[in-house]
Amino acid sequence: MQPLRPDEPRQLGPYRLIAALGEGGMGRVLLGIAPDGRLVAVKQVHAQFAHDPGFRERFRREVATSRLVSGAYTAAVMDADPEAETPWLASVFVTGPSLKEAVDTAGPLPVNALRHLATGLAAALLDIHRAGLIHRDLKPSNVLLTDDGPRVIDFGIARAVEDGQELTGTGAIIGSPAFMSPEQAGTAPVTPASDVFSFGALLVMAATGRGPFTGTTTAQTLYNVVHSQPDLGALPPDVRRFVEPCLAKNPAHRPTPAQLLDFLGHLPPGTTPWPEAVHARIHRQDAEVRAVLSLPLPQWRPPPKPRPAKKRRRWIWAVSAAVLAVALVAGTVTVYRLAQSAKAARDAPPPLSIQDALTPERLLRADPCKVLDSEYTPEERPSYTYRCQYTGTKNVAFDLVLGDALQTTGIRTSPTVIDGQGVLLNDISGGCEAMVRLPTRPGSSVMIYNSSRDGDPCAIAETALTEALKRLRDPVVDRQTQPGSLLPVDPCTVLDDATAQKIAGSAVKAAPQALRRCEWATQDTLSVTLDRGYPDTEGAEVDLGGISARQNKTGSTCTLSWTHLPSGDRESDNVRLSYYSATGDNACEKANEAAKAVIPKLPKP
The missing domain is CATH 2.60.120 (Jelly Rolls)
Known part of the structure; x- marks a missing residue:
């Protein structure tokens, strides 16, 4: 923790700034105080990026998405201003060294601490991926060790810089070579499975003090990531069993964060997660923060009012002409569509019973991006064949998951019954999961995850689940597959x-x-x-x-x-x-x- 430079601001938005926490390639991180007294970590983007309109747009979009992420093992985003002269983002401040600092000073973590680390990171990735984000830079310096577990930071703007040409030189890549996935190091699409690969590499570093692909040069490290098998000889056997599959070169072969949590099981309550040397470092940082807070604070100033938006010219005549043109063809189009709809209704096969709609055989045939109706917009290129993310009204994001393993932790029974099927609920990350068991596979479910915290998240999720179960009974949601495809096969x-x-x-x-x-x-x-x-x-x-x-x-x-x-x-x-x-x-x-x-x-x- 360092004092602020003379040229640095003493306030960003409503946050009074009191010290510098660190600096990275994209911005400087400052310790601030919110008006309600909470401590915040404020990342202010470097000035050179503020002049790139493309960067601002990506930053604006990712700030909106990152606010959906809130979990026990992430530092939640509290506020941001992508329109400021130099954009900034404020997240909850947590006390603790980074994993890199902890391993550098206290040495590799023992098995019990590694299990705490793995469980916390898998839970954090589950929250991040459910919000539609991919971290893309999960590395030891982006994981903080607090008194009650790890915290993942810097997930809010990771994707915002994906295409920013000013961030890298010619031929450079975004990410940390020793912990990036083969997809990041190459040209393949980056999916949530990329974060699982980084998770595996990070656990190896925490257990041994060295990454599994680290070479003598950056080029050698990147080559190892793409082509070489990881060096896991020093891993404890219990850790190696779940780390090994995470480092598969093929993204489809890696487990999901939910599968990792299922494998790791429950942590014993009340246990101290880290070695004593790490907890001593946490307590020293606490003392440093208290010392800074004892000094006179900068005077608080209300944030400036936003500038009024410029009035836009209304192209009345152009709009009127367009409306008239639409009206001229509306009658013909309506008649044609009515005729087509009547023919489709005659030719359509009868709907399935709810029991038949919830069999594994049915779910294997269903396209998850067809299951919710036109009120919800599905993602264009889904990463998985059994799940799809939808955007509903007011940009509420839903995840529909077909046939995934049912996670029993935190589940409660809802009074709602849909077509005779009892609904289970799980309040998670401020949102809600609503699900029904498969009659022939009680350990699996059809689930809607509503990541929004607005209104009643569970009631909203149940409404979407009702629509999903109704649509699953209709063969119109069947996936079009080639003869001989594996997708319908259990x-x-x-x-x-x-x-x-x-x-x-x-x-x-x-x-x-x-x-x-x-x-x-x-x-x-x-x-x-x-x-x-x-x-x-x-x-x-x-x-x-x-x-x-x-x-x-x-x-x-x-x-x-x-x-x-x-x-x-x-x-x-x-x-x-x-x-x-x-x-x-x-x-x-x-x-x-x-x-x-x-x-x-x-x-x-």
């Missing part, structure tokens, strides 16, 4: 339990993990995923009886992946089969045996 049906038991050597039973992933687990774990995405190009090429597959062996896990059916736009229907051996033996032999049992059960392309 992954739990491509391997019978008897065959899985023969391969694993012990009794196992199919357990759906998500709509498109199934698992057979005892001491060993066999999983099969059938989904659409970019094919895996990493790993050794192996032959599976006439099918060319990619084989990756990482520690005790062997993964086979192959393209089943090209689907255009560089994507394809892909099979991914992983085998984890508890003894570390024969993982690839077991994976090959399972793959040869699965292939005959797949549809013919």
